[in-house]
Amino acid sequence: AIDISSLRDETGFITLDPGYSNTGACESKITFIDGEKGILRYRGYDIEDLAAKSTFVETALLLMYGELPSGERVARFREQLTDQQLLHENMRNHFEGFPPHGHPMAMLSAMINACGCYHPELLDPEMDDERLFHAAAILMSKVCTIAAFAYKMTSGQRVEYPDPSLSYCRNFLHMMFSRPHRRYEPTPQVVKALSRFLILHADHEQNCSTSTVRMVGSSGANVFASVSAGVCALWGPLHGGANMAVIEMLERIHQGGESPRTIVEKVKQKKFRLMGFGHRVYKNFDPRARILERTARDLLATKAEPDPLLDIAHELAEIALTDDYFLERRLYPNVDFYSGIILRAIGIPLNMFTVMFSIGRIPGWIAHWYELYHDPQKRICRPRQIYTGPAQRAYVAVDERA
Numbered sequence: 085a086i087d088i089s090s091l092r093d094e095t096g097f098i099t100l101d102p103g104y105s106n107t108g109a110c111e112s113k114i115t116f117i118d119g120e121k122g123i124l125r126y127r128g129y130d131i132e133d134l135a136a137k138s139t140f141v142e143t144a145l146l147l148m149y150g151e152l153p154s155g156e157r158v159a160r161f162r163e164q165l166t167d168q169q170l171l172h173e174n175m176r177n178h179f180e181g182f183p184p185h186g187h188p189m190a191m192l193s194a195m196i197n198a199c200g201c202y203h204p205e206l207l208d209p210e211m212d213d214e215r216l217f218h219a220a221a222i223l224m225s226k227v228c229t230i231a232a233f234a235y236k237m238t239s240g241q242r243v244e245y246p247d248p249s250l251s252y253c254r255n256f257l258h259m260m261f262s263r264p265h266r267r268y269e270p271t272p273q274v275v276k277a278l279s280r281f282l283i284l285h286a287d288h289e290q291n292c293s294t295s296t297v298r299m300v301g302s303s304g305a306n307v308f309a310s311v312s313a314g315v316c317a318l319w320g321p322l323h324g325g326a327n328m329a330v331i332e333m334l335e336r337i338h339q340g341g342e343s344p345r346t347i348v349e350k351v352k353q354k355k356f357r358l359m360g361f362g363h364r365v366y367k368n369f370d371p372r373a374r375i376l377e378r379t380a381r382d383l384l385a386t387k388a389e390p391d392p393l394l395d396i397a398h399e400l401a402e403i404a405l406t407d408d409y410f411l412e413r414r415l416y417p418n419v420d421f422y423s424g425i426i427l428r429a430i431g432i433p434l435n436m437f438t439v440m441f442s443i444g445r446i447p448g449w450i451a452h453w454y455e456l457y458h459d460p461q462k463r464i465c466r467p468r469q470i471y472t473g474p475a476q477r478a479y480v481a482v483d484e485r486a
């Protein structure tokens with residue numbers, strides 16, 4: 085039984101909303117979602133238009149500053165991104181201290197937080213557009229270098245330094261896949277698929293990691309600490325880690341372990357969840373999944389070898405989408421169902437999938453941190469609880485305990 089007095093606070097009753105499915109924690113002008121109609125817009129622009137016509141750098145500026153930027157602004161920001169590509173030598177040394185088989189997500193969150201040590205001028209509580217521009221360039225640029233270095237380190241390869249002559253996506257691909265005396269030249273389709281992947285992951289209103297960034301930021305914590313916390317929240321398999329879990333599941337099926345139908349039956353028996361399916365907000369379809377499904381198909385068409393996992397994914401989706409279990413619960417493929425297939429086709433290893441999601445989500449996290457910074461209604465996040473533990477008890481000395 086719940087003690088009703090514990091539901092009261094000074095303003096009346098407390099609502100109990102586990103997982104905050106029905107709690108609006110803030111007002112926001114950044115991203116609009118209509119889960120019933122499958123609509124996603126950044127600052128009023130349809131995700132389909134942005135995915136087809138914009139670049140990741142332009143979309144990042146749109147999210148952070150609210151308007152599509154002028155060509156001059158994009159060019160200036162690209163210069164800042166280039167200026168920030170290299171890591172401080174001490175940060176490089178910091179890398180050497182990680183065990184070679186450490187998880188790249190742990191490295192990423194630690195290194196992002198460490199950025200604050202190298203930019204004390206940005207820890208100052210005063211923030212304006214120009215300072216945010218600077219912090220955003222540091223975060224967006226260094227996160228690529230950190231991610232690629234983490235990959236090279238965990239795979240026992242020599243790191244590749246950034247190339248300032250390359251665009252954002254090309255430079256990242258170069259740091260990931262070039263080798264000594266063997267420069268990697270991506271096809272335009274690979275660059276396009278990566279750019280689209282990043283655009284589609286750039287923001288998604290008050291999801292778990294973004295809410296974490298806002299929660300941490302509400303205490304006045306700086307942008308590096310807040311974004312680093314967002315990376316930690318994204319790591320979980322129910323959030324950003326789902327793209328890895330999808331590929332593991334598809335590989336299990338491919339290697340002959342189980343058929344798609346058996347997997348679906350086990351899901352229905354609640355033995356595990358169908359990864360890449362279901363969404364807290366989208367209840368008919370996830371528009372990002374539709375775009376990525378097409379992108380995966382187009383990208384794989386350019387490859388000499390087709391990826392059997394795409395066919396398995398289609399088969400699984402076909403079975404699930406005609407099954408009452410999924411229909412009644414309104415479970416549809418989400419963005420992660422196809423994103424892993426794209427990352428695989430690009431050559432990104434499995435343990436880097438969630439890192440890739442983080443690179444995409446950085447602008448969204450920064451945009452939310454900055455929006456909160458300016459929010460006149462800002463208060464430190466401090467949810468309440470319904471206490472269900474024991475009532476008052478008398479302390480028992482250690483030698484008198486049963």
Ligand code: ACO
Pocket residue numbers: 103321322323324326351356357358359360361362363364365413415418419420
């Ligand atoms: N497979 C099987 N059953 C599911 C799934 C799934 N993927 N997702 C939800 N369900 C079922 C639940 O078991 C529950 O069934 P019940 O009513 O019989 O108990 C019902 O659907 C409702 O589930 P909830 O957990 O209440 O849904 P919620 O909105 O809290 O969860 C979530 C959303 C976390 C995305 C969930 O659908 C899930 O775990 N999906 C798999 C992981 C995944 O793909 N995550 C990526 C999300 S997108 C992103 O982060 C970018």
